[in-house]
Amino acid sequence: MDAISILMVVTGSVVILLMIGDRLTQEFGIKVGRWYAPLQLFSGLAGVIIHSLLTGGLRWTLTFGILSMFIPYLIEIVGHRSGFPFGRYRYLPDAGPTLPGGVPVGVVIMWWMILYASTIVALACIEVFSMTSTIWLIAALTSLFAMGWDLVADPVAVDGKFWEWKKQGVWLGIPLSNYFGWLLTGIITMVIALPLAGEMEGMELRLKWIVFLPLLGYAGLHLHYAGAAAKRKLSPLASWTSIIQAVGLIILYVVVLRG
Secondary structure, three states, X not given: OOHHHHHHHHHHHHHHHHHHHHHHHHHOOOOOOOOHXXXXXXXXXXXXXXXXXXXXXXXXXXXXXXXXXXXXXXXXXXXXXXXXXXXXXXXXXXHOOEOOOOOEHHHHHHHHHHHHXXXXXXXXXXXXXXXXXXXXXXXXXXXXXXHHHHHXXXXXXXXXXXXXXXXXXXXXXXXXXXXXXXXXXXXXXXXXXXXXXXXXXXXXXXXXXXXXXXXXXXXXXXXXXXXXXXXXXXXXHHXXXXXXXXHHHHHHHHHHHHO
């Protein structure tokens, strides 16, 4: 492997260790400083940037990264003030520092990370099922997988007092409008970002296990939220939703490597 591939693997390992550490510290009641959550966030972001440079190239990474944060950021500002498309909600102080418009910095960064990981999952599905790759198909699949992550991430965040909804919804207390908002935001972002970003220069140059490695990282993130949901005593449905998605991602990774 070249140096950047090794760096990506090391970064991914650090992210996984931090997620395991987070679960262990919560399980045993060990208190960690306020630095731990930002460390998790920015180590995950480092992994996304390294992998994106490896498979997409510098131009693709910059274009996709900027747009996958800026477009959701604008939609979040609208949603935060108007209730469309996510529903009525407000961020709480524990969500961290905010940008103009009241949107937390961490939320904007997470949009990039989740949309990037979901894009790699979408590309894996297209390859495994021999589908014709189009921008609209990638956008639809990416948005669907991103929404799947938020099915449990949002209830955990609400229980953690990062934000709150004006009215409780039918899915683990979250209104269904939130997930409509995720689908809409994802599709709008992707149909704008993908044509402007262009081709991912390194997709055909790298070994498959490296190209699709984010599937395993994404699976780890799902398992992380499954543990968080169990620890917070949310409905068992929350943990099982994350576990099923994690298993599906692991199976998809194995199948795409064998293809």
